Amino acid sequence: MRDAxxxxxxxxxxxxxxxxxxxxxxxxxxxxxNAIERVSVSGDGYYSRSTPEDIERVKAAQKKLAAEERRRGEIERDEMLRALGLELDAIRATLPGLAAAASIELGAIPRAMMEGRANG
Structure with missing residues (x-):
């Protein structure tokens, strides 16, 4: 009786x-x-120190990788939002019928309760 x-x-x-x-x-x-940007690289080793040029190259590579990861995240985001949008469209198509059926069921509950009292 309460399926809808x-x-x-x-x-x-x-x-x-x-x-x-x-x-x-x-x-x-x-x-x-941010996962890439949070990574820190130490330029000081036990036997050698990194030059400022080495550190700048690493920072540039890190920025490039962060941009690539951001782009990958944008693609994944767009795919997820597209799939969710399709699901929303399907729900939007069925929602009026579900609401109408649920409304009918909700109206039947008090009637059944009142009939039970009248017969009981």
């Missing part, structure tokens, strides 16, 4: 999950780039 209501509530939970997943996807580019 259960489906509507499950759809609502999925919509909340989609919102969280979309927010996480939006953070991917920065997260990927």
């Amino acid at each position: 209501l259960a489906k509507l509530l499950a759809t609502n939970r999925r919509l909340l999950d989609i919102e969280r997943e979309a927010e996480a996807a939006r953070c991917l580019p920065a997260a990927y780039a």
Whole structure:
């Protein structure tokens, strides 16, 4: 008797999950780039010291890698958001029918309760 209501509530939970997943996807580019930018390289070894030119080359390589990782995060973000958008479109198409069926079920519950009291 409450199948439509259960489906509507499950759809609502999925919509909340989609919102969280979309927010996480939006953070991917920065997260990927920050993972590279947080890495530190020590230029001082036991037997030798790095020259300022060596340190600058490493910093430039790190910036380049961070930009590549940011781009990878942007691509992954776009793919995730595209998939979530398709899922939202599918939900949007079924939501009016689910809401109508749940409304009918919700209306039937008080009627059944009142009929039970009248007969009981």
